[in-house]
């Protein structure tokens with residue numbers, strides 16, 4: 051009798067506990083499969099669909115791939131996107147470094163906390179409006195040129211140039227890169243840096259020989275994030291870079307917004323994803339590679 | 344026959360391959376103050392958690408009043424635990440913390456409040472009832488934790504090293520608070536600790552654990568005077584453990600021959616060992632005597648003095664025997680002052696035959 | 706390090722310059738929203754509220770503001786729920802496929818928005834739910850849940866691991882322990898993740914633009930105005946958008962930083 055009650059109690063307790071557990075697991079798995087994995091898989095599949103009479107039909111043909119990859123303008127876009135994102139990343143990393151260095155090594159704990167507090171803010175505020183603001187600032191009769199004209203300089207053409215695009219990228223990436231670099235540098239054992247100075251190592255040499263190698267993992271991760279964000283951004287190259295020739299993201303926007311050629315846009319998107327995956331993978335390998343010697 | 348309040352029957356607890364508790368058997372009667380003692384990592388907390396239903400036994404059964412509890416979920420047991428970290432809810436004030444268990448039992452708000460305040464008052468912290476937990480001192484938090492567990496009027500209270508975070512003075516004070524409380528309430532306390540002084544000061548019975556096993560169960564005096572094995576003898580400390588091989592043995596006594604000499608020891612409850620086996624016996628440091636002249640009768644070991652340690656009026660002498668083994672003697676300072684040890688080349692450590700305690704081979 | 710004053714001043718100056726660069730667009734957007742000239746430049750024209758009046762009187766903007774509000778509040782609710790469930794599962798359980806489970810939730814932000822936008826557009830069209838407010842909400846929830854997860858997980862890792870067991874020990878079932886202990890403990894993190902996910906959703910334009918159909922959100926309106934020509938209305942709307950998202954972000958950070966005093 052007591053045996054029986056105890057087993058039913060046991061199984062009901064076990065059942066309640068697994069209901070509880072699954073309540074936190076199943077809905078998430080279903081939701082994310084349906085609305086995250088689903089769309090991405092469908093997009094890959096869509097790159098093999100066909101468009102007939104302005105209607106997309108499910109199919110499995112290589113036509114879109116051959117069409118896109120066979121065109122010069124696609125490859126021009128590809129190279130351009132790489133180039134812009136690459137330049138953007140190098141410039142952002144270089145511009146951010148002295149700032150992160152100051153925050154990590156020179157600033158007090160309170161200043162560092164405040165700076166990071168401030169740097170988080172733009173990350174969550176409208177990127178679009180900030181880009182539009184740059185448009186006005188950088189224009190031929192904009193704030194900067196107006197200011198320079200008092201000095202008898204200019205006007206300089208900054209809009210619709212690669213410079214404009216990179217300024218746009220930096221609007222997106224600079225705060226994040228400074229934060230990541232600051233964390234990477236702040237994690238370095240300070241006594242090692244001081245030891246290098248005491249041994250007569252000059253500042254730039256110390257940065258190059260001691261600080262950079264020790265902060266490598268964090269710095270590479272910052273660069274990878276910066277590259278991914280720049281590579282996928284269509285606003286800066288569109289509004290500040292003039293969109294001609296288009297970058298890959300602009301190609302997607304144009305293809306989708308000007309008709310039903312979604313499968314071709316999907317081809318571009320898949321190429322972008324593969325590229326970013328390879329970059330991220332290479333970055334992670336480089337970041338966590340054991341140092342030799 | 345009335346079933347004991349708690350019974351562990353061949354309880355095993357494994358974490359993956361690691362055996363944390365291995366075939367543990369013991370019972371606890373209603374109203375007892377039991378201490379579970381042992382070095383860190385020996386499975387004390389795991390044992391306590393199984394009793395509270397926070398860990399399921401891998402094998403065996405945990406019974407309470409004859410009922411198998413293995414499948415009763417933690418929240419359906421009345422086995423409140425005072426946690427090592429105290430685990431007070433930081434987002435509730437002291438009174439709300441105490442009310443928590445009552446609220447879970449569906450007690451109405453007014454009644455809850457009344458009983459919580461009553462307990463806070465009893466723990467002498469009524470004035471802090473509406474204070475944040477973070478603003479209380481260590482001792483005050485301790486009292487809130489006790490009140491929180493006791494307000495639900497359990498028949499058993501589990502305590503997991505509750506005093507380990509307090510400073511020494513406070514520990515002594517809380518010890519007396521706890522013993523007094525236990526006596527007044529008449530409920531069972533199961534008190535886990537790695538501290539011998541806490542266990543011996545408070546408990547009626549002590550369970551000594553070693554690597555998941557129970558090494559001995561008994562009253563503090565039993566454990567102190569009659570350690571069951573070498574582990575307990577060493578763990579309790581201030582014991583001289585002497586090893587040798589069994590020589591002559593009768594039903595009552597045995598002769599143990601070792602590098603320190605040949606000694607005759609009472610077997611006590613032990614079976615007669617075989618000749619040639621390894622055997623050990625213990626001479627408690629406070630039962631041993633010293634003299635500068637070799638005693639005419641009884642067991643004695645010639646030693647030289649290494650160092651002295653004074654704690655209050657008690658002195659511990661550390662001695663070295665001729666074979667290099669270290670021995671200890673505890674005596675009152677005034678006894679020591681009668682002797683002139685500094686001059687003596689040899690000091691003899693001796694004991695009466697019935698004061699040596701045989702512990703067998705292990 | 707060596708006490709090198711000029712270097713120190715140089716570095717602080719540089720830092721100030723970098724912050725100027727980061728905040729200049731926000732600042733100018735606000736300044737120009739009150740400037741009377743049609744093409745904003747210096748010297749400034751006179752002070753005016755006309756851009757705000759234009760925006761205020763534009764029913765499309767009102768409609769978009771309503772949509773945006775619906776989207777960001779719903780997104781914040783769903784994303785915080787998803788984030789909480791994931792954080793709690795990660796905190797409490799270990800199971801073989803946990804990395805996959807976590808990846809499922811945490812990966813979306815690593816995929817460029819434009820790609821997510823295209824994928825969502827096509828997938829919602831396939832499911833027959835495109836062009837609705839709901840589609841934006843779903844997409845934004847997927848996008849922002851990882852932020853919620855990260856914030857709440859961090860908070861859980863600051864919790865005394867015995868706290869939940871203590872609740873069970875005092876008679877709380879798993880559900881009541883969750884409600885009475887885990888949720889109150891995580892409340893600051895829950896509030897701040899609600900604010901942050903709302904802010905991200907409120908500002909997001911790529912996915913909204915692709916999947917919104919006729920239900921435009923504020924960022925989509927901005928995008929359309931900007932594509933046409935230069936119109937200082939954008940500065941007025943933009944200042945409003947900044948105000949909303951900055952408020953949300955600051956609330957989020959302040960709530961997280963100050964320890965909660967008392968639970969009622």
Ligand SMILES: Nc1ncnc2c1ncn2[C@@H]1O[C@H](COP(=O)(O)OP(=O)(O)O)[C@@H](O)[C@H]1O
Nearest residue numbers: 358361363381382383384385386387388389390
């Ligand atoms: N949840 C767990 N998972 C794995 N090992 C555990 C777990 N809990 C305890 N252990 C191990 O079991 C052993 C006994 O632990 P415990 O009962 O906490 O010891 P103590 O006597 O110090 O309280 C320890 O070695 C500990 O590492």
Ligand SMILES: [Mg+2]
Nearest residue numbers: 384387388389
């Ligand atoms: Mg323990």
